[in-house]
Amino acid sequence: MAFLQLSDALVPGRLRGVALVDDSAFPRYWANVWLIMSMGHLAENTQTGKLRYIEDLYRHADRILGPSGLDDALAGSDDGALADVLESWFVSIRNRARATRADELRWHAGLGFVTDVLTWLSRSRIPDERLRSIEARLHRLSTLYSQLHVRKSGQVETIRSLPASVVETLYGLLDPDSGRNPFKHAGTRWRVYIAFILMLHQGLRRGELLLLTADCVKSGFDRTRNTLRYWLNIQQNEYEDSEADEPIDTRYSKPSIKTAHSVRQIPVSPLTAQLVQTYVENYRGRPSHPFLLNSYAGNPLATESLTKAFREVSNALPDPVRQKLRDRSDKDAVMPHDLRHTCAVVRLRQLLDNGDPMDEALQKMRTFFGWSKKSVMPSRYARAVFEDRLSAVWNDCFDDRVALLRAIPKGL
Numbered sequence: 001m002a003f004l005q006l007s008d009a010l011v012p013g014r015l016r017g018v019a020l021v022d023d024s025a026f027p028r029y030w031a032n033v034w035l036i037m038s039m040g041h042l043a044e045n046t047q048t049g050k051l052r053y054i055e056d057l058y059r060h061a062d063r064i065l066g067p068s069g070l071d072d073a074l075a076g077s078d079d080g081a082l083a084d085v086l087e088s089w090f091v092s093i094r095n096r097a098r099a100t101r102a103d104e105l106r107w108h109a110g111l112g113f114v115t116d117v118l119t120w121l122s123r124s125r126i127p128d129e130r131l132r133s134i135e136a137r138l139h140r141l142s143t144l145y146s147q148l149h150v151r152k153s154g155q156v157e158t159i160r161s162l163p164a165s166v167v168e169t170l171y172g173l174l175d176p177d178s179g180r181n182p183f184k185h186a187g188t189r190w191r192v193y194i195a196f197i198l199m200l201h202q203g204l205r206r207g208e209l210l211l212l213t214a215d216c217v218k219s220g221f222d223r224t225r226n227t228l229r230y231w232l233n234i235q236q237n238e239y240e241d242s243e244a245d246e247p248i249d250t251r252y253s254k255p256s257i258k259t260a261h262s263v264r265q266i267p268v269s270p271l272t273a274q275l276v277q278t279y280v281e282n283y284r285g286r287p288s289h290p291f292l293l294n295s296y297a298g299n300p301l302a303t304e305s306l307t308k309a310f311r312e313v314s315n316a317l318p319d320p321v322r323q324k325l326r327d328r329s330d331k332d333a334v335m336p337h338d339l340r341h342t343c344a345v346v347r348l349r350q351l352l353d354n355g356d357p358m359d360e361a362l363q364k365m366r367t368f369f370g371w372s373k374k375s376v377m378p379s380r381y382a383r384a385v386f387e388d389r390l391s392a393v394w395n396d397c398f399d400d401r402v403a404l405l406r407a408i409p410k411g412l
Contacts, residue, residue, distance in 0.1 A: 053109035161342035203343035207255035262370035
């Protein structure tokens with residue numbers, strides 16, 4: 001066991017969330033202190049991701065120092081034991097068959113965790129005569145290990161959209177009326193289809209999608225253009241009360257907004273708005289929760305269920321299309337975040353084709369996709385857009401797809 005989800009009605013609303021525990025369900029003390037002190041401002045899924053890295057460090061330390069060895073070494077400011085654990089953990093990560101960016105993030109999360117805790121302790125409860133010695137050893141640890149990198153130098157992270165042939169195939173495959181659709185029930189077909197459309201056309205992250213409520217599409221009359229306009233509000237669950245006796249969101253891995261910059265309002269085409277309304281009125285059912293997407297059993301759709309659905313979709317791709325996916329992206333499955341990548345590349349290309357200067361186009365991208373001013377993501381997509389061959393998939397309107405029109409039930 002590694003995680004406990006504190007969501008029971010007996011737990012105060014402000015204390016609900018994830019907690020890191022050992023195999024006997026005892027809390028990993030300093031990890032949970034670190035969670036509260038350093039990560040309280042982050043989304044729960046981001047907290048969980050970092051805690052998974054820290055749990056890997058704890059398990060490694062258990063093998064070297066024994067159960068609770070890392071917590072004891074931190075509490076005693078035992079820099080010798082901590083150095084042994086960090087060094088051997090680094091070597092174990094570095095010697096894995098294939099080093100990835102996740103391994104780099106794992107290493108720096110563990111190093112930051114140890115450094116943070118030692119810094120707190122040295123400033124709060126260690127006598128003055130030991131303070132200088134501890135600070136010197138802490139500086140040595142930080143200086144020594146922060147220079148270590150898991151990934152090989154010169155390795156460049158490449159962001160690529162899905163190949164055009166894959167996107168075209170997904171449109172046809174996920175059409176709820178398609179005979180090739182891998183899902184049997186109409187409700188499931190429409191649920192996956194709406195998820196596909198919103199992630200691909202609106203560039204939503206998985207957590208943002210799963211937080212949308214059934215009334216997520218808003219509308220208002222634009223007097224300047226004399227037309228009805230539609231939009232989505234990307235935000236935390238507006239119906240959740242942290243002090244409520246019973247939490248509305250009962251999912252084990254709760255979706256959440258990534259950062260404050262992710263809270264935004266983005267335009268929606270009339271066609272996409274109509275598709276969402278069709279799903280809500282005819283296929284969503286009447287569950288007891290407010291979320292747009294729900295499972296076959298009527299519960300809020302879980303992160304794991306969405307990922308599993310796209311694995312099934314990937315397995316239904318024809319062999320030549322899957323080969324194209326491997327050749328282009330070095331992967332054999334479509335993941336939800338691939339749709340956001342694809343949306344970003346297409347949107348940027350359209351802005352540039354419409355005559356926007358690169359700086360102005362990137363600023364619009366930050367607003368649409370919820371990136372901070374310091375985020376390097378727009379520049380990565382700027383590089384990717386010049387490699388891309390996806391523009392033939394959409395026309396200038398982006399949403400006027402024959403597949404979308406076919407998907408709307410007759411008479412609606």
